[in-house]
Amino acid sequence: MARVLRVLTRSLSSQTSKAKMGSLSLREDARKIFWGAVSAVLPPNMLQRSLKVREACGSLVLECGGVDFPLNKNLYLVGFGKAVLGMTAAVEQIVGNHILQGVISIPRGMEESLRVAGKREMLLSPGSPVRIMEGAEHNMADESALEAAREIHSLAKKLSEKDVLLVLISGGGSALLPAPMPPLTLHDKQTITKQLALRGATIQELNTLRRALSQLKGGGLARAAYPAQVISLILSDVIGDDLNVIASGPTVSSSYSTEGCLQILDKYDLRNSAPASVRDVLRSRSRTAAHDHFSHVHNILIGSNLIAMREAEQESARLGYHPSVLSSAISGDVRQVSRFYGLLARVICSMMMESSEQQQLQQEIIALGSEMAIPDLNLAEQLHEIAEYAGLGAVCVLCGGETTVLVQGEGKGGRNQELALRVAQEWHNFQGDLKGCEVLFLSGGTDGQDGPTEAAGAFSYPELLMDAKQGGFNVECFLNHSDSNTFFSQFHDGRYLLTTGLTGTNVMDVQVLLIRRKRDIQ
Template sequence: MARISRVLNLGRVLSCRSHGAVRTMASLQEDAHRIFWSAVSSVLPPRMLRRALAVRDTAGSSVLECGGKEITLDKNLYLVGFGKAVLGMAAAVEQIVGKHLVEGVISIPRGMEESLKQAGRRDMLLSPGSRVRVMEGAANNMADEAALRAAGEIRKLAEKLEERHLLLVLISGGGSALLPAPVPPLTLQDKQTITQQLALRGATIQELNTLRRALSQLKGGGLARAAYPAQVVSLILSDVIGDDLDVIASGPTVCSSHSAEDCLQIMSKYGLRDSMSEAVVEVLRSRPLMESPDHFSHVHNILIGSNFIALREAEQEAKKLGYFTLLLSTAISGDVRYVSHFYAVLAKVICSILMSSPQQQELEQEVLALASTMAVSGLNLADRLQELKLTGSVDSICVLFGGETTVQVQGKGKGGRNQEMALRVAAEWHQSQASMQGCQVMFLSGGTDGQDGPTEATGAFVYPQLMTNALERGLDAEHSLYLSDSNGFFSRFQNGKYLLVTGLTGTNVMDVQMLLVRRQL
């Protein structure tokens, strides 16, 4: 909490000075910190829920306003939730609806309540005497018996509702592991065995999720069916690229788009059809036929937080600080080794544009080829670079990306995808600092949840001369990367000055990457 306060105090200091008055790398890092925190702040539960929900009291009655709907409140409001950010979301709902909430049950990761207490996030805790019951489970994001019990309580609450009732459903990333409810006679172990077998044979995440939904009582629209005929309003925080509501927590309030035959074809594809138990075949055959969205007319799904919403807020903050902004993509994925190379080359391209470098065309061709290989949806990099070239007198640029990458762990060090991303960008820059002469450059990669792997950091900052400065202090970044020890490197380099530490935020909309480039005056 103290670290967050420093960030907020920093923002007040920055707003009181002219952006162009201080031209140091330290001020560039301060700007990056402030822009990142503005992104996170926009998707914190209290702010998200107050954008989405309001109660209007009139003479003798109260109305809940939500997503363009108005619903009369009369001792008819119930709540369920599941996911890593749901405790804070439930606390915000409780603050908004107050006495109108009759009963609630939420399923959250084991230890989350205590972690938020330790982080000083009292605004994300339920009030004493709350009508919402908190159940913890799914340690290490794996469905377990505790999560199974929580799912059972959520199902029981939904099934007792009547037409006059309203069920608020809070959903965030991690919700799938926190809502396991296999269709009888299947057990949790049966379901886990099937998905493990598919995973070992190379099934895609989309195929795995199709089977998970089909074998669950609550996923793939099952929770909405259980709550019928009550009205259902789902407030959803996305942690997936593309914000596909069918994927987030396996779509418990979304009409399923897959049939039993789709599932059987997947099992056949991976040679598992003949080894399927009779129980699995029976469950799949008993699935409802492909449903029409009309069958979900009692459901209203609302996306209240996403990576795009966070980056739009970051974009506005960067503009306030005097940057020309390029919000390029919220769909960055893949191995950090390839993505970091792309970011390193992109920084050189931007410098070449600012400095009218003779290398500009060659660098542009290189970065466009990399972008094509990455196949990022909607990137349109050529058009955005052309937009930058046409601006003329710009000398400070902020480039924003979002998404979620992967890391191939090869050593026994400590780190996470964001710290490794940053360190790899610095390593890429080490041999090409000359191509960025005349510019100051800062790269940041950070997770919006405040956690990056098993470390206290959520990411890191780097600049082109970082590896040179580290080598002067006897630190070898390449060796740290070999050991998968990015956190160890940053912790030792200038006493952790370039680690990004926010503490647990209570939200999660994947990661934010940022390039700040400015011409030296």
């Protein structure tokens, strides 16, 4: 996956200033690389790459995904998700007054949050024909989101074969588009979903039931809009970018059967205790994708973690690093992921310094990578490519995905800040392996929010724990109480926090590992 890009050389005027500014410049480089990733998936940038209005044969057309759609007072818009307000604003800038009517469902408070953050480019124009409806507080479907779903359904159903429906989808869209199949109520659907989750149902099983019990998910919105042309522009916040999973696939053909859904209920001993309306709906909806016609639908992925990292890759090359994109599917417990990054830095440093332990360290990390079972991770091949340019002295490793944290105590933190702190903890016992190299790690959420904090993530470096101890900080205590944000807020006056503000997008998390041989900066 890694690509060796052209080396961009840099020179600094003072040898002394190089030594003093080394870690600061690494931190600034990491910040620029991270922001390069975020910039690639900001709504204006994504939509400008994806949509264009132009003239063809004397008429106006909307160009999208290599297909032209005639524009003649026939364009409608619906959307749902955390990034959809900014996406809609970007569409308005591109298509002008061609939108006749629209409805978007966004999280409660999102419009005001963007206004307060000064993100005017992500707000709708005065007099916009698009109606904003807010709901799903704390990412939980509610009556407000249900009303928004009804409005979206109503708009879709009235369209004709001459119309074009532009559908904007981003993470959080599932909770913002609840539309239970009658006579099922929202409470009934929430009850069965909660029962399944409590008994250990997998996310795949939960999604299967959600789609089967919904009017709009599992392709339901696309069916409602038939025979209109449907253009679905999708921003992925899930590992693997499965369009069936993002907002439960409202414009994606989905197959399921009554028997398969009932078997899931049987597996968790819920067939008899589930609301009667659940069983009634399932029995009335025996259908497979073979009965659906989706030739009127165009699903286009316009933003993803990998798209973001490709831009970060180019930015790191511009800054003089040799970049390597390892994976866009890093997941699992933050403790195991921190061991991976801690060991990865040691491996790359051993390559740079031509250490005798290089082979042993590589074997250790390949074994750990296998244990993590990351689908797009091919460490043996990727490490071989990194080794080819590690000797040149400046490497940037990029990864993305979403880790999980087992919350302990009542501290304040987020998965990215905890990951950064745990990576520093891993390095604390192996600083000898990093001798001769400058190392910095950054983990940040592309939405600008890491857990219930104002930070997007944090930076860490090998000497962090030693510096913290000298300052009177007990890192172990902070970790034991899931209190990473409090640590980083107090340590060095918060300078190792990554703070971006609300970005208006979300493609999960991005990790940046920078390693530079010391003799190259002294």
